[in-house]
Amino acid sequence: MFxxxxxxxxxxxxxxxxxxxxxxxxxxDDQVLNLMEQGFRDFSSGSHQDAxxxxxxxxxxIETVFSxxxxxxxARSLWYGEDxxxxxxxxxxxxxxxxxxxxxxxxxxxxxxxxxxxxxxxxQDAFAEEAQNRSDFASLMMLSAxxxxxxxxxxxxxxxxxxxxxxxxxxxxxxxxHNTLVVVETGAAPRKxxxxxxxxxxxxxxxxxxxxxxxxLAYDGGIKLYPLEDLFWQASTRGGxxxxxxxKGKAVFKSDNAAFGSxxxxxxxxxxxxxxxxxxxxxxxxxxxxxSLIGVGQMAMASKVDARVDTRYWSNLPELIHVTSLKLDPxxxxxxFEVLDDFDDPVAELNRQAEVIRDNKGNALVWLRIx
Numbered sequence: 061m062f063x064x065x066x067x068x069x070x071x072x073x074x075x076x077x078x079x080x081x082x083x084x085x086x087x088x089d090d091q092v093l094n095l096m097e098q099g100f101r102d103f104s105s106g107s108h109q110d111a112x113x114x115x116x117x118x119x120x121x122i123e124t125v126f127s128x129x130x131x132x133x134x135a136r137s138l139w140y141g142e143d144x145x146x147x148x149x150x151x152x153x154x155x156x157x158x159x160x161x162x163x164x165x166x167x168x169x170x171x172x173x174x175x176x177x178x179x180x181x182x183x184q185d186a187f188a189e190e191a192q193n194r195s196d197f198a199s200l201m202m203l204s205a206x207x208x209x210x211x212x213x214x215x216x217x218x219x220x221x222x223x224x225x226x227x228x229x230x231x232x233x234x235x236x237x238h239n240t241l242v243v244v245e246t247g248a249a250p251r252k253x254x255x256x257x258x259x260x261x262x263x264x265x266x267x268x269x270x271x272x273x274x275x276x277l278a279y280d281g282g283i284k285l286y287p288l289e290d291l292f293w294q295a296s297t298r299g300g301x302x303x304x305x306x307x308k309g310k311a312v313f314k315s316d317n318a319a320f321g322s323x324x325x326x327x328x329x330x331x332x333x334x335x336x337x338x339x340x341x342x343x344x345x346x347x348x349x350x351x352s353l354i355g356v357g358q359m360a361m362a363s364k365v366d367a368r369v370d371t372r373y374w375s376n377l378p379e380l381i382h383v384t385s386l387k388l389d390p391x392x393x394x395x396x397f398e399v400l401d402d403f404d405d406p407v408a409e410l411n412r413q414a415e416v417i418r419d420n421k422g423n424a425l426v427w428l429r430i431x
Contacts, residue, residue, distance in 0.1 A: 089146045089147070090146075090147050090372065091121060091146065091147070092118050092121050092122060092146065092147045092148060092149060093147040093149070093372055093374065095114045095115070095117050095118035095121075096114075096115075096118050096149070096153065096156075096157055096374050097374060097375065097376055098110075098114045099111050099114030099115040099118060099157070099160060100160065100374075100376050100377075101376070102114060103160055103163075103164070104429055108164055108167060111160070111164060112161070112164050115157055115160055115161040115164070116161070118157050119157055119158065119161060119180075121146075122148065122149070122154050122157065122184070147370070147372050149374065150252075150295060150373075151184055151185050151186075151294075151298075152185065152197075152250075152291060152294035152295050153373070153374045153377070154181070154184040154185075155181035155182070155184045155185045155197055155200060155294070156181070156291075156374065156377055157181075158177045158178060158180045158181030158184065158200070159177075159178065159181050159199065159200060159203070161177045162174045162175075162177035162178045162181070162200075162203055162207070163203075163243070163425065163427060165177055165207075166207065166210075166241070166419075166423075166425050167417050167419065167425055168419065169419040169420060169421055169423075171207050171208075171210040171211045172207075172211055174203070174207040174210075175204050175207035175208055175211065175216070178200045178203045178204040178207060179200075179204050181197060181200045182195045182197055182200045182201070182204070183195070185197040185200070185294070196227055196294075196297075197289070197294060198224055198227050198228050198231075198288050198289055199288045199289040199381045199383070201220055201221075201223050201224040201227070202220075202221075202224050202231075202288060202383060204216075204220045205217050205220030205221045205224060206234070206241055206385075208220055209234075209236075210421075210423055221233050228286075228288065231286060231288070232286075234385035235385070235387070237387050238385040238386055238387050239387055239388060239422055239423055239424060240385060240386050240387070240388040240416065240423070240424040240425070240426060241383070241385050241423075241424070241425050241426070242277060242285065242383060242384045242385065242386070242395070242426045243381065243382070243383050243425070243426070243427045243428070244275045244285055244381075244382045244383075244397060244414075244427075244428045244429075244430060245378035245380065245381055245382075245427075245428070245429045245430070246270065246273045246275065246378060246379060246380045246382065246399075246429075246430045246431065247267060247269060247270055247271055247273065247378050247379025247380050247431065248266075248267025248268055248269040248270075248378070248379055248431060249267045249291065249373065249374060249375050249376065249377035249378065249379070250264050250265070250266060250267055250291055250292045250294075250295035250296070250373070250377070250379070251264065251265045251266070251267055251268075251373060252264060252295075252369075252370075252371045252372070252373045253265055253371060254369050254371050255305060256305070256307075259369065260307065260369060261305045261306065261307050261369065262305060262306040262307075262369035262370075262371070263304075263305050263306075264292065264295045264296040264303070266292050266379065267292070267379050269431060270410070270430075270431065271379065271402075272401065272402035273380070273399055273400065273401060273402075273407070273410070273430070274287065274382070274399070274400045274402075274404070275382045275397055275398070275399055275400075275430070276397065276398045276399075276400065277384060277386075277395060277396075277397055277398075278395070278396040278397065278398055279386065279388075279395060279396075280386070282398075283384055283386065284384075285382035285383060285384045286382060286383055286384060287324050287380055287381075287382050288324075288381050288382065288383045289380065289381035290324050290379065290380055291377055291378060291379055291380070291381070292379060293324075298311045298313070301313045301314075302314045306369065324380075378429060378431070388416065388424060390418070390422065392416060393415065393416055394413050394414065394415055394416060395413065395414055395416060395426055396411070396412075396413050397411060397412050397413070397414065397428060397430070398411050399411055399412075399430060410430055412428055412430055414426050414427065414428040
């Protein structure tokens, strides 16, 4: 908890020193988006110091906008056209900025900061724009638990893994003897598209390109990576409920359950599909009433609300995040990965190798993007 407070204070101080404010960020610009995408390019190319700088700047701006202040609320207000605002990202995009920053902390043995970053991502996922107050970002739960283990905090580790198992009941908690975390990302980012008359509705679509891939590690007879996160699911849901479209900044939810998480395990899919049933009947009635009021009042609102949607999105995010862990001999410098399609047939042209990044305490991280 104290690590999170310290981190938040650091960003507030930086914002004051550099002269940034929520009011200043209300003007339309792509600074946060550019920093996110540049941060990933630096991360994936191995320019980790540059990636740290880019993500630190992006997170500073995110935490400045998403604070409880009058200027921050104004920056998020519906009374300004979404396409004229500074890019602030959707909850899943902001969460992923913390995800990459946390991985960078793991590489430098800053386990406490890594955990604080992953928890910060969970907080963004639960940001109450639709009063959800709930996070279901499984990869961040797993990474916060792994970081807590490396910190030596067994109670924080247990709490995080217990929360993860609620959403991924078939996930196997890593053995205590494991010293290496393996993270492989596949596919393309979810897309945001404008829809409806006047382009006032925002809809999500899967990224174009490869889909439904599984990944196997060519080590110790072959280790299948667990498909932990589907970012399209994260983009197209709020608190476990599937979004049909977003109108004037508010989510309109689908009434039926669709097939979620193309690459996730069957048990994870069922958990996601039925998570919408956890909502109370009172809340469903409230949503129904709210939608009726929107229909009655939309003509009056039209003269005051500029609700053109913001279709900018973090384009170099993945579709799926796969993970595993293992006990790896210190002499091993690289690992090889085999990719399988949705029929479990090998896709030889996508097979890759990745570097094993070890810290001074003998813990290792292996990260790979396949697209």
